[in-house]
Amino acid sequence: MSPGADAAGEIERLREQIRHHNHRYYVLDDPLIPDSEYDRLLRRLQELERAHPELVSADSPTQRVGAGPLAAFATVRHEIPMLSLDNVFSEDELRAFDRRVRERLGDEAGVDYCCEPKLDGVAVSMLYEQGVLVRAATRGDGTTGEDITANVRTIASVPLRLPAAVPPQRLEVRGEVYMPHRGFEEMNRRAAQRGEKTFVNPRNAAAGSLRQLDPRITAARPLEFCAYGLGVLDGASMPATQSGALAWLRELGVRTSGELRVARGVEECLAYYARMQERRAALRYDIDGIVFKVDSVALQQRLGFVSRAPRWAVAHKFPAQEEMTTLLGVEFQVGRTGAITPVARLAPVFVGGVTVSNATLHNMDEVRRLGLMAGDTVIVRRAGDVIPQVVRVLEEQRAPHARAIALPVNCPVCGSPVEQGEGEAVARCSGGLVCAAQQKETIRHFASRRALDIEGLGEKLIEQLVDQGVVRNVADIYALDEATLAGLERMGEKSARKLLAAIARSKRTTLDRFLYGLGMREVGEATALALARHFGTLEALLAADAGELQQVPDVGPVVAGHVVAFFAVPENRALIGRLLEAGIAWPAVEKPGASAPLAGKTVVLTGTLEAMTREEAGERLARLGAKVAGSVSARTHIVIAGPGAGSKLARAEALGIEVWDEAQLLDFLSRNGAD
Numbered sequence: 001m002s003p004g005a006d007a008a009g010e011i012e013r014l015r016e017q018i019r020h021h022n023h024r025y026y027v028l029d030d031p032l033i034p035d036s037e038y039d040r041l042l043r044r045l046q047e048l049e050r051a052h053p054e055l056v057s058a059d060s061p062t063q064r065v066g067a068g069p070l071a072a073f074a075t076v077r078h079e080i081p082m083l084s085l086d087n088v089f090s091e092d093e094l095r096a097f098d099r100r101v102r103e104r105l106g107d108e109a110g111v112d113y114c115c116e117p118k119l120d121g122v123a124v125s126m127l128y129e130q131g132v133l134v135r136a137a138t139r140g141d142g143t144t145g146e147d148i149t150a151n152v153r154t155i156a157s158v159p160l161r162l163p164a165a166v167p168p169q170r171l172e173v174r175g176e177v178y179m180p181h182r183g184f185e186e187m188n189r190r191a192a193q194r195g196e197k198t199f200v201n202p203r204n205a206a207a208g209s210l211r212q213l214d215p216r217i218t219a220a221r222p223l224e225f226c227a228y229g230l231g232v233l234d235g236a237s238m239p240a241t242q243s244g245a246l247a248w249l250r251e252l253g254v255r256t257s258g259e260l261r262v263a264r265g266v267e268e269c270l271a272y273y274a275r276m277q278e279r280r281a282a283l284r285y286d287i288d289g290i291v292f293k294v295d296s297v298a299l300q301q302r303l304g305f306v307s308r309a310p311r312w313a314v315a316h317k318f319p320a321q322e323e324m325t326t327l328l329g330v331e332f333q334v335g336r337t338g339a340i341t342p343v344a345r346l347a348p349v350f351v352g353g354v355t356v357s358n359a360t361l362h363n364m365d366e367v368r369r370l371g372l373m374a375g376d377t378v379i380v381r382r383a384g385d386v387i388p389q390v391v392r393v394l395e396e397q398r399a400p401h402a403r404a405i406a407l408p409v410n411c412p413v414c415g416s417p418v419e420q421g422e423g424e425a426v427a428r429c430s431g432g433l434v435c436a437a438q439q440k441e442t443i444r445h446f447a448s449r450r451a452l453d454i455e456g457l458g459e460k461l462i463e464q465l466v467d468q469g470v471v472r473n474v475a476d477i478y479a480l481d482e483a484t485l486a487g488l489e490r491m492g493e494k495s496a497r498k499l500l501a502a503i504a505r506s507k508r509t510t511l512d513r514f515l516y517g518l519g520m521r522e523v524g525e526a527t528a529l530a531l532a533r534h535f536g537t538l539e540a541l542l543a544a545d546a547g548e549l550q551q552v553p554d555v556g557p558v559v560a561g562h563v564v565a566f567f568a569v570p571e572n573r574a575l576i577g578r579l580l581e582a583g584i585a586w587p588a589v590e591k592p593g594a595s596a597p598l599a600g601k602t603v604v605l606t607g608t609l610e611a612m613t614r615e616e617a618g619e620r621l622a623r624l625g626a627k628v629a630g631s632v633s634a635r636t637h638i639v640i641a642g643p644g645a646g647s648k649l650a651r652a653e654a655l656g657i658e659v660w661d662e663a664q665l666l667d668f669l670s671r672n673g674a675d
């Protein structure tokens with residue numbers, strides 16, 4: 001055998017292996033080998049192909065990026081037009097769609113529908129001949145689109161050759177090219193770093209990436225593909241149902257959605273819609289609704305089309321997550337530690353399923369980054385339970401009367417000067433506990449559920465107590481009497497007695513709750529617990545200097561500085577004295593033993609959690625003996641990743657660290673009595 005024949009054999013074997021692993025990874029979501037091993041296979045194939053250029057073929061996994069840039073896209077005529085979908089926006093409209101379908105079919109009972117997420121990307125048609133990808137095109141006007149073969153070939157989840165043993169002669173796969181959130185954010189972050197233009201949303205990013213004449217640019221973009229239908233089909237018979245067609249495509253090696261279900265009748269469709277609306281925020285990619293398709297292809301044919309949309313399918317859209325509105329003005333709120341937060345007052349707008357009229361702007365850097373002026377037209381986004389955000393200004397629509405937004409010189413509540421430290425994003429009211437806003441927030445925090453937990457001492461009541469000068473600080477709470485309380489608005493004797501009982505109960509607490517309740521800057525629950533465990537008693541903590549404080553896990557110079565500064569203020573010491581005199585007490589601090597379920601384990605939290613904040617999760621993990629750290633390293637044992645997790649998760653995966661999702665965390669906490 002010649003050396004060339006040897007190489008040809010090895011090349012073929014490598015291509016087979018790589019195709020198989022692509023299929024496991026992209027279609028089945030079930031990779032067999034680590035990425036490093038995959039990279040080795042690919043590199044070996046590249047090496048052999050470089051040595052034997054005559055053996056390179058267009059469907060080789062190395063040939064995703066072909067020749068240089070195109071001058072322009074060629075046009076492609078679709079053999080079967082690519083239709084669009086009619087939209088419905090409410091339950092009633094979906095029921096009306098179902099009624100029309102049943103009337104036309106003369107079917108009283110329910111119709112089966114194939115339910116699919118409506119991916120928010122770009123529709124693409126891909127033609128496979130004898131299993132080899134020969135052409136990919138955009139939808140265009142439905143009749144003719146653009147030839148984007150070179151770009152689509154760069155998308156890793158698109159097979160260049162179907163791994164099926166006997167693929168059909170000609171098969172047109174239709175589906176969506178889209179960009180998952182994580183890739184989108186990462187790409188925008190890099191673009192911003194380089195001072196380049198960022199994309200507004202993942203759909204625009206996907207469309208922009210496919211429209212590149214140079215496929216090397218597309219190759220660098222994190223695009224994915226998912227199929228939702230068939231077009232041309234020669235050499236195989238058409239499956240009898242839409243769900244069957246998608247199952248068949250998956251068998252042929254094409255990626256389809258893992259969320260597909262067949263629903264019997266409109267009620268099941270509505271239940272699917274509701275379920276997916278809840279899951280929406282947890283998905284890796286954007287969906288903007290659900291597509292319902294009559295499952296039976298025979299019934300589809302009987303129903304036919306009207307103009308450019310089928311009568312047998314409909315898109316039930318989710319409420320939009322982004323809407324346009326007017327920024328009426330910016331107000332400045334004062335927080336517990338005096339931090340001054342600009343808050344956008346908006347003309348009320350229905351977005352993400354609720355009416356939004358306020359959105360936090362975080363700080364003045366954010367106002368400058370957005371280039372906001374009062375009176376501007378802005379885009380407001382609300383996704384899932386995430387707080388509403390102003391994401392963008394439509395500068396081209398700026399009104400002549402738009403006004404600049406300036407940080408106030410004096411605190412809007414107490415009039416004390418506003419200060420901003422060198423290099424700090426946050427401006428603060430210098431009034432300290434003289435400031436009524438800070439008083440209220442400090443009291444609210446002290447009484448909150450995870451601090452001293454005074455049930456019934458809510459925002460409205462605190463507002464009255466502070467405004468009337470009855471309560472100025474947290475120690476005053478313990479001097480309240482029934483007569484004073486009963487005299488307040490919306491308070492009777494009964495609720496006054498109830499509140500006094502809750503205040504009395506709050507005196508039995510724990511050292512960590514007490515420390516957390518004091519509201520020192522940067523001392524959240526996890527840090528309060530670490531301080532309590534390390535020092536054991538309040539006296540020992542009060543006596544500690546910055547150096548000793550930094551012996552505590554995860555306490556650095558900044559936190560230590562805040563703690564020292566807090567205890568150095570005579571008024572704060574006096575306040576603590578009064579609280580103790582009022583009878584606040586706690587049992588001796590328990591340290592978790594070596595037998596604690598997470599003793600000796602370092603855990604990192606990343607992304608957003610739904611059931612609790614990261615801070616709360618950290619505190620519960622710490623109670624089970626874990627050390628909660630901020631960054632992932634080789635010494636990390638577990639990474640808990642919620643949606644939106646980015647570089648920390650990627651690092652954990654690269655290091656082979658155990659990763660839990662929120663469900664696993666909740667399960668672990670409940671099994672160990674920490675929920």
Ligand code: IVH
Pocket residue numbers: 082083084085116117118119120121122123139176228229291310313315
């Ligand atoms: S079916 C004959 N299914 O939505 C039906 N479309 O508004 C043609 N889309 O152009 C489309 N997910 O880009 C279908 N599961 C899905 C889809 C889907 C997203 C997009 C597609 C289409 C547009 C129609």
